[in-house]
Amino acid sequence: MAIPEFELIRRYFSSAWQQAPVPELCLGPGDDAAILQMSATDQLLVSVDTLNVGVHFLPDSPPERLAQRCLRVNISDLAAMGGEPVGFTLALSLPDVDSEWLAGFSQGLAAAAREAKCPLIGGDTTHGPLSMTIQVLGKVPAGQAIRRDGAQVGDLIYVTGTLGDAAAALQVMQAGSAQLSSENVDILLRAFYEPTMRIEAAMQLRGLATAGLDLSDGLISDLRHILTASSARSRSNLGAEVNVSALPVSSAFKQVFPEFQQQVERAVSGGDDYQLCVTVPAEKARQAESLMADLSVPFSRIGEIVTGEGIQFHNEQNEAVLIHTQGYQHFADSV
Numbered sequence: 001m002a003i004p005e006f007e008l009i010r011r012y013f014s015s016a017w018q019q020a021p022v023p024e025l026c027l028g029p030g031d032d033a034a035i036l037q038m039s040a041t042d043q044l045l046v047s048v049d050t051l052n053v054g055v056h057f058l059p060d061s062p063p064e065r066l067a068q069r070c071l072r073v074n075i076s077d078l079a080a081m082g083g084e085p086v087g088f089t090l091a092l093s094l095p096d097v098d099s100e101w102l103a104g105f106s107q108g109l110a111a112a113a114r115e116a117k118c119p120l121i122g123g124d125t126t127h128g129p130l131s132m133t134i135q136v137l138g139k140v141p142a143g144q145a146i147r148r149d150g151a152q153v154g155d156l157i158y159v160t161g162t163l164g165d166a167a168a169a170l171q172v173m174q175a176g177s178a179q180l181s182s183e184n185v186d187i188l189l190r191a192f193y194e195p196t197m198r199i200e201a202a203m204q205l206r207g208l209a210t211a212g213l214d215l216s217d218g219l220i221s222d223l224r225h226i227l228t229a230s231s232a233r234s235r236s237n238l239g240a241e242v243n244v245s246a247l248p249v250s251s252a253f254k255q256v257f258p259e260f261q262q263q264v265e266r267a268v269s270g271g272d273d274y275q276l277c278v279t280v281p282a283e284k285a286r287q288a289e290s291l292m293a294d295l296s297v298p299f300s301r302i303g304e305i306v307t308g309e310g311i312q313f314h315n316e317q318n319e320a321v322l323i324h325t326q327g328y329q330h331f332a333d334s335v
């Protein structure tokens with residue numbers, strides 16, 4: 001029987017993290033980043049993610065774009081906590097020394113590092129199948145990180161940007177794009193390789209959002225992380241109501257997935273979005289919406305936290321919509 005990714009982590013790694021707590025540790029595994037107390041006023045955020053060929057990107061991906069994606073998806077975890085980047089380390093495993101590939105990779109890495117104001121501060125370079133791991137360090141004023149566990153009944157659920165574009169890009173890369181304009185192909189590929197880092201947006205949402213994370217596995221699994229963490233913390237049963245007609249999707253995405261049910265399924269379970277999903281109390285919603293508008297960040301209200309369990313999807317007419325797909329799961333195919 002396959003062990004789901006999160007059960008595997010809990011079963012085999014919780015014994016290590018439950019040992020020897022240090023006074024600096026404010027938040028261990030389970031959120032987008034760990035939180036460590038650095039001084040009375042500052043906390044350090046730490047997060048790491050790996051990208052593997054064949055799993056996270058296709059073989060022969062352009063190296064410049066791959067580097068962009070690798071740093072951006074990692075910085076997305078810092079952003080999701082309301083953090084500001086401080087620096088990153090890079091552990092790179094390469095099958096051979098291909099100077100053309102490395103020149104492209106180096107350019108993409110430098111461009112993303114510049115944009116995020118996040119310098120490379122160390123790393124490791126080894127011989128092996130292509131794999132890249134980036135660890136990001138960030139900072140946040142003490143107590144102000146946006147965690148996954150603060151959502152409450154009545155909070156409104158928002159997402160930034162559009163959902164499903166990266167899933168549509170993958171479909172286009174794997175199956176072709178006969179019916180798409182080159183402009184739309186560009187939009188989708190950019191969503192996959194260069195997801196927007198929502199650093200400033202999330203910093204503005206500190207103190208307004210009760211919970212938040214970045215969407216990597218798809219809304220249907222990632223919103224559940226907010227529900228699980230927040231239910232545990234508040235010792236209550238929290239669920240979510242999501243209006244599928246409010247899910248923000250691009251016209252390029254709709255061209256790739258023309259049927260409405262297919263659009264809903266891909267938007268909530270396609271993954272690789274790296275948009276923010278946050279919960280905001282109703283009385284702070286106007287302020288949050290206007291701050292996001294000032295930053296020109298699309299900010300869509302898609303639902304509400306309710307008493308209950310799991311996520312219920314409904315349409316504009318308030319009719320239940322069944323979703324048949326799940327979010328991305330590593331090891332889903334293992335036996």
Ligand SMILES: Nc1ncnc2c1ncn2[C@@H]1O[C@H](COP(=O)(O)OP(=O)(O)O)[C@@H](O)[C@H]1O
Pocket residue numbers: 009013028029030031032033048049077216
């Ligand atoms: N091998 C591991 N040991 C300890 N913690 C882990 C391990 N793998 C994942 N985690 C933790 O589990 C949580 C969920 O992981 P993941 O889905 O990768 O988060 P994210 O989507 O934020 O990258 C994170 O807090 C991460 O630190």
Ligand SMILES: Cc1ncc(C[n+]2csc(CCOP(=O)(O)OP(=O)(O)O)c2C)c(N)n1
Pocket residue numbers: 049050054055056057058170216217270271272328
């Ligand atoms: C070749 C390829 N196949 C499938 C996908 C889809 N995909 C792979 S991993 C993933 C989820 C996000 O990756 P994960 O390692 O779980 O990131 P994390 O949640 O740790 O940030 C998705 C949607 C992809 N990006 N590339």
Ligand SMILES: [Mg+2]
Pocket residue numbers: 048049050
């Ligand atoms: Mg991860």
